[in-house]
Every structure is written in C-alpha cells, then in structure tokens.
Amino acid sequence: MEKRRFALIGTGNRGTTMWGKELLAGWREHVDLVAIVEKNCLRGERARTMIGSNAPIYEDIDAMLAEVKPDLVIVCTPDHTHDAIVVRALEAGIDVITEKPMTTAVDKIRQIIDAEKRTGRRVDVSFNYRYAPTAARIKELLDSGEIGRVSSVDFHWYLNTKHGADYFRRWHAYTENSGSLFVHKATHHFDLLNWYLDSDPEAVTSFADLQNYGRKGPFRGPRCKLCPHTHECDYFLDLEADPFLDTLYEEPSKIDGYYRDGCVFREDIDIPDTMVVSIRYRNNVHVSYSLNTFQPIEGHHLAFNGTKGRIEIRQYEAQPWEVKKEDEILLIRNFPNGKEAVERIIVPHSAGGHYGGDDRMRNMIFKPDMQDKLHQRAGTRAGAMSVLCGIAALQSSRTGKVVNLADLMPELANDGSPNSRRAE
Incomplete structure (x- = not known):
C-alpha cells in the first residue's frame, strides 16, 4: 500500500x-x-x-x-x-x-x-465532532424519522473557566485572527446543526457581549508569568506546571513574541464571551443556540423537537462531580403506539479525543474503502456554511439586524443545493 x-x-x-x-x-x-x-x-x-x-x-x-x-x-x-x-x-x-x-x-x-x-x-x-459516537447515533435517529419532521432545536454549549479562558489568552481573542468565537469555536456547533438537519442556515440574528474577560476584568498584567496579581487572579496559568506547553511555547516566544499565557483581561480583546443566536433554516427548522465561556462545567445540552417526539441529551465533558463514561440519549415519543414512551439510549464513550471522534475521522480520511453512510466527511461547502453562519451571527450582534446568508455569499446560498451534503 x-x-x-x-x-x-x-x-x-x-x-x-x-x-x-x-x-x-x-x-x-x-x-x-x-x-x-x-x-x-x-x-x-x-x-x-x-x-x-x-x-x-x-x-x-x-x-x-x-x-x-x-x-x-x-x-x-x-x-x-x-x-x-x-x-x-x-x-x-x-x-x-x-x-x-x-x-x-x-x-x-x-x-x-x-x-x-x-x-x-x-x-x-x-469537523471531528461529526464522528463522535453520540453525534453519529443522534444523526441515525434523526434520519430514521423517529421524531418525525424536526421543527426546532435547542442547542447550548458551555465552556468551563479552564477551556473558555484559554481562548482569551491566545491569538483567538482578536476578531481579525479568529473571526471571534462565533467562527472559531461555534463553527463546530453550526456544522453539527447543518449536518444533523441536512439543510442550510438561511437567516441569523444574535446578541453577544464581553461580560467577563478583557476590559471587564478587575486588573491586568503583561502576561501571567510576569503579572503582579498572580496570587489574586483566578485565571492565573502557570506554564512551568505544564511541561508540554512550556516546552512548545515559552522559550520559542523569544523568537516571535507569542506568549501562551497572555492576560485574559487585556483591554484590547475585541471578541464576545457570551453569545446567543437564533437561526432559521431553509427547511424551516428554527434553532436557539448559545455559547458561554466561563462556566464551572463543560459540555452541552441539545434537544430536537419534532412532530412525533423529541430527542434530548445532556453531555458532560468536565464538571465538579463524577459522571459515567457514557452518554444517555432520551428518545421521547408523542404517541408511543405500543413502543416505549421514553427510550433511553446509552452510548459508551470511546477512547481518544472527542470520545473517539478524532480517531474515526482519521480512519475515514486515510483508510481505504471506508463507507461514509452518514455523510460525515466534510468538504469546502460544509466548511463555508458553518463559517458563514458565524460571520452572520457576529454581524447581527454588532448591527442589531437579521442577517441573511444570501446577502453574504449569494452564489453559495443560491446554488441550488438542497442541503449541506452537496460537494462533500
């Protein structure tokens, strides 16, 4: 080979x-x-x-x-x-x-x-989240029609104070570098929605603000390592305590000036840390989405509301209590007709990043003869639609207006594609 x-x-x-x-x-x-x-x-x-x-x-x-x-x-x-x-x-x-x-x-x-x-x-x-075992199982349930036609989705993502703060230490904290977390982080989530719903976002409206980091902080320093507020700052990052980060970034910073422990309270940070979005899809599904970056928990809540029932999951990735290494999907039927009114579907976590999603994605890309039955492999159109959704959300949050994706990139929004699978 x-x-x-x-x-x-x-x-x-x-x-x-x-x-x-x-x-x-x-x-x-x-x-x-x-x-x-x-x-x-x-x-x-x-x-x-x-x-x-x-x-x-x-x-x-x-x-x-x-x-x-x-x-x-x-x-x-x-x-x-x-x-x-x-x-x-x-x-x-x-x-x-x-x-x-x-x-x-x-x-x-x-x-x-x-x-x-x-x-x-x-x-x-x-887009490795597509390959996570729980995401794949949800996609199978949606495609099977278990809850009928999806009418709306509730999707809320929580970053804890370790993970969330890290975006504000690094280059991501500036819109010109990352497009904001509407693009950098939420691109994962918007892509999941596009893939789950097998449709394209059409119109976006949002609110967003900087409520915790940047200029909202009580004090600031040049970087964590040189900060006079080390002992009073909840967000202090000790690079020396992490050999991987220290080796990869500290001494190399003398060459390019890029510090891995930038102050999360820098006054020139210009991305929001608290975001809510409403999205209307071409197939008339309505979505409520939010992203918060300074919680005591990490994970997400996701629910699909359909004409025949509801699919719901609360996934914990990090939290101050023990949870089982598995996810529980609730399949709740409006009219059971002899089936279980509530079916609890257990999906064990797999080894590897993103509960096995990283490994499955690498298998799909590099191993020959892999079957892509769920259309998980993502190309430029999927990449474009998730970024456009983020761009629209940021623009809406700054203008107070509804943003139509066709106004941002008409040749893609009006290309005749019925869903996000095209050109993958």
Missing part, C-alpha cells in the same frame, strides 16, 4: 498532537510525514521531537512545496492564515486537510472554493 506523503503546516498543540504524533502513531501504514513548516524554528524543532520524526523543517511554504512535493498538506496555523496556505497548496496540485474553521471571511471562502474547483484537488475540513 502506497503511503500518502504529507506536510504539516503549523506546530501548535493541535498540529503537534492530533496531526503529528497521534497520526503517525496510529496511521503510519497509511501516511508518512515528509516536511514540517513552522516560522518559529525553535518551536518547529521541539514539535518535531515531540512528534518523533526526522522530517525537514521549513520556514517558507513555497520552498517546501517546490522541494518536497507532498501529496497532502495539513493546515494547523491561526485561522486567518488558512486561506492563503490552502490556495497555494491546491495550486501546487496538492490535496489539503485544514483545521476548523476553514477560514474567517467571505472573500477568503471564495478564494478557497474557487481554487478547489479550478485545480480539481480536494479539501477536507476537520
């Missing part, structure tokens, strides 16, 4: 682990890492050691593409840089896997889609 020769572009946490060390450890018979691209040479060297590779390190993407000529590039750089890298790889005749979100702006979406069409190459977007 011929291996796919891939280049890893970007060696942050996700690149070094998910698409570096873990990919080689579990899929070595299918892939071979032939190059690493990282502008920070020290971070690149340290990541290469963590990955366990001897691949050459490049600071320049074009030089790598010309010299190495990989079959595939995996893009793990900050969100706003994805488009240029993806387009350059496609134009070099190379397939691409990009971390989510696919990109951050409408013009960048256009450039990626146009390049994919022009070159005939393929872009995969890393």
Whole structure:
C-alpha cells in the first residue's frame, strides 16, 4: 500500500498532537510525514521531537512545496492564515486537510472554493465532532424519522473557566485572527446543526457581549508569568506546571513574541464571551443556540423537537462531580403506539479525543474503502456554511439586524443545493 506523503503546516498543540504524533502513531501504514513548516524554528524543532520524526523543517511554504512535493498538506496555523496556505497548496496540485474553521471571511471562502474547483484537488475540513459516537447515533435517529419532521432545536454549549479562558489568552481573542468565537469555536456547533438537519442556515440574528474577560476584568498584567496579581487572579496559568506547553511555547516566544499565557483581561480583546443566536433554516427548522465561556462545567445540552417526539441529551465533558463514561440519549415519543414512551439510549464513550471522534475521522480520511453512510466527511461547502453562519451571527450582534446568508455569499446560498451534503 502506497503511503500518502504529507506536510504539516503549523506546530501548535493541535498540529503537534492530533496531526503529528497521534497520526503517525496510529496511521503510519497509511501516511508518512515528509516536511514540517513552522516560522518559529525553535518551536518547529521541539514539535518535531515531540512528534518523533526526522522530517525537514521549513520556514517558507513555497520552498517546501517546490522541494518536497507532498501529496497532502495539513493546515494547523491561526485561522486567518488558512486561506492563503490552502490556495497555494491546491495550486501546487496538492490535496489539503485544514483545521476548523476553514477560514474567517467571505472573500477568503471564495478564494478557497474557487481554487478547489479550478485545480480539481480536494479539501477536507476537520469537523471531528461529526464522528463522535453520540453525534453519529443522534444523526441515525434523526434520519430514521423517529421524531418525525424536526421543527426546532435547542442547542447550548458551555465552556468551563479552564477551556473558555484559554481562548482569551491566545491569538483567538482578536476578531481579525479568529473571526471571534462565533467562527472559531461555534463553527463546530453550526456544522453539527447543518449536518444533523441536512439543510442550510438561511437567516441569523444574535446578541453577544464581553461580560467577563478583557476590559471587564478587575486588573491586568503583561502576561501571567510576569503579572503582579498572580496570587489574586483566578485565571492565573502557570506554564512551568505544564511541561508540554512550556516546552512548545515559552522559550520559542523569544523568537516571535507569542506568549501562551497572555492576560485574559487585556483591554484590547475585541471578541464576545457570551453569545446567543437564533437561526432559521431553509427547511424551516428554527434553532436557539448559545455559547458561554466561563462556566464551572463543560459540555452541552441539545434537544430536537419534532412532530412525533423529541430527542434530548445532556453531555458532560468536565464538571465538579463524577459522571459515567457514557452518554444517555432520551428518545421521547408523542404517541408511543405500543413502543416505549421514553427510550433511553446509552452510548459508551470511546477512547481518544472527542470520545473517539478524532480517531474515526482519521480512519475515514486515510483508510481505504471506508463507507461514509452518514455523510460525515466534510468538504469546502460544509466548511463555508458553518463559517458563514458565524460571520452572520457576529454581524447581527454588532448591527442589531437579521442577517441573511444570501446577502453574504449569494452564489453559495443560491446554488441550488438542497442541503449541506452537496460537494462533500
């Protein structure tokens, strides 16, 4: 079996682990890492050691593409840089896997889609939540018609004070880099909705505010390591206590000035930390969505309301009490007609990131002859629709107006596609 020769572009946490060390450890018979691209040479060297590779390190993407000529590039750089890298790889005749979100702006979406069409190459977007066992089971239930036609969805995501705060320490805290968490984080959630409902978002309205981080903080410092408020700050991050982060970021910060422990109360942070969104879909499903970034719990609540019943789940990912390593899906029927009025469906958690979703996604992409019965593999259209939903939500929160996706990108919203499966 011929291996796919891939280049890893970007060696942050996700690149070094998910698409570096873990990919080689579990899929070595299918892939071979032939190059690493990282502008920070020290971070690149340290990541290469963590990955366990001897691949050459490049600071320049074009030089790598010309010299190495990989079959595939995996893009793990900050969100706003994805488009240029993806387009350059496609134009070099190379397939691409990009971390989510696919990109951050409408013009960048256009450039990626146009390049994919022009070159005939393929872009995969890393929507690993689609592959989580519980998500897959919910999709099966919806597709089977167990609750009839879905009329509305309640979807609420909670980030705890460890995970949520981390976005405000890093480059994600600026709209120009991440598109805000409406794009960076919620792209996962909007994609799940698009996939679950087998439809496209049509109109979006939202409210959002910065209520806890940034200028709302009681004090601030240059960074955690140098902060005079270390002993009174609930969000203090001690990099030295985390050997992985300390090795990958602290000394390399002397080269590029990027500190992994930025102050969560920096006054120039311009993304919201509290968000609510209403979405109307083409198939007339109405969605209520929210994202909160400073809770004592991590996880989500999701409910589908249909003409024949309801599917409901409360998934805990982190919380100050013990829970079983499984999810319970409630299938509640309006008219049981001999069936159980409430069916409790238990889905055990699988090993690996996102309860096994990361492994299943890598299997789908790299192992031959994988069946994609649930249409989990996501391409540029899925990537575009989730980003457009986030862009619309941010715009609505800032203008107070309903935003129609057809006004943002009419050629995609009006392309005749009946659902989000098209072009995957």
